[in-house]
Amino acid sequence: MKRALGRAKRLPVVGWVTEIVQLYFSKRVSRAAAELAYFLILTFFPILICLSAFLKQMNLDLASMLEQADYLLPDSVIAIFRDYLNYLNGNQSTAMFLTGIFLAVLFASAAMRGLMNIMHEIYGRATFLGLWQIGASLLFSALLLVTVYLSLAVVVTGNWFFQLMGKILRLENLVERFVAWQWGKYALLISIVFLFILLLYRFTAPWDKPRPPVVPGAVGASLSLAVASLIFSEIMGNSARYSLVYGSLASVIILLVWLYLCGNVVILGHVVNYVIYCHRKQKDQRGREGQ
Template sequence: MWKRRAKRWLLFLRRLQLEIGYDDCMGMAAQIAYYLMLALFPFLLFLLSLISFLPDLKPDDVLRSLSEALPAEAFDLVAGTVHAVLSGREGGILGLGLLAALWSASMGVGALITTINRAYNIHPRRNIAVQKVLAMALTLALSGIVILSTLMVLLGPRLSHQLFQFLGLAGDSQAVWNAVRLPVVVLLNLGGFSILYFFAPEAKQRYVWILPGAVTATVLWFGASQLFRLFVREFGSYNVMYGSIAAVIILLVYLWLSGFIFLLGAEINALMRRKDHYEDLPRVKGRVRKRAHT
């Protein structure tokens, strides 16, 4: 029994490898990274401007939480650029930053939607206007999750302390928050992946079908972020190769890696869905194109 299961999973992994190549996931991840790069700084400026309306919170608090995900060189680039813009900003940066971030990010989400439909073997039937509205809606939803995650990280200690006081509980509220912070952020990220994988493809599907890819992408993204930071710190030679633009290259590579993980989760869901619809997994030799049920 275990040999048969192992063989099926090996076939699944082999087919996944082929699908990644056929759908040009690496190339599409580069396109996504480009648009994410364009959206990153306007979105951060919008987020920092929004944070300034909250009491006892400073832009450095947001940047400090960002440092936990980005490699050191990439974080220095982002923080330095944001500080330079904030020091000379004018009124209206909140609205302009939001518009610029939404436009750039929606282009990246549009590339995600295209590739996800390709993974599902679906030829898009939505017209351009509907596709753009969907991309903007998903961008707003994902942006809301990012903002909520940031606020949870920043306001979590204070909220947990106030909750302890309200309930009359004794103990260290900070220790409790430190224990639940990571699971909360992971669940929020899982929710973001689930929204993307559920609404992006033009296919009727159940929520349970998107969970394998969403869980895999969430775990891989957190793990890859930490491993990439470690690699850049311990083994990276970007400064020697690229000189003054090393930080830009590192940030682009990180965004490309993130985009690839997003697409990998979609490919997993598409294959699992086909495996659920058909008795046998298609043969590895040659790509058997079967249109997904819609």
């Protein structure tokens, strides 16, 4: 049995998976993902305050916007967003909007610092320390808000946009010519998320040479986020008994579990980059020793 396991570990794929699993438990990635989920759920509702003001200014239909996210988010999570946005729609004020921006930046920066800390543990050295870490976390919290707004713009830019352009340009059947956009926008949404994760990985990885790779983990994390969200949404949609367990808290628990899942995926992407980085260093070292 031990010999079989030893031979299996010599296989490249098995060896890499083993290293990733060992790092997952030794670096306590699950704890960091739980911390990230906690701060993200605190960030979500201030962001919704800002989104409510944005939707009101743009005269966008809330129901159609949430329908566009039905593929990626569980129904219970969409229900939370719908109820909260409906409440905010009748209670908007400048003070609430400014408070939403402040709290979103505050909690998002705390989430970013949590990510930086786990990256520090994985690589064994920090990229930012002290005031520099606070400044970088504020920058990435602002970048997170920009990513959310860009994602919203992609999601809500559906047939209504092409209908409007058709009326302005007097072009018939413009909507039918852009049916592919209905699925193409999800590819664009994944690309926006990929760009954010890529920048996050680049600036939280050590800056000394050789620079750790960031693209493989970012690609894997972006695609895994989409696939994991689709699977999780499908599982929750087909499960009718979780509300019996959690009662009125079922929707909030589902949102927390989804955020925890996303946190694990994002951090595991960085773990993959670290494993690739270690293998490259070992290969370079063997090359220098062989000269």
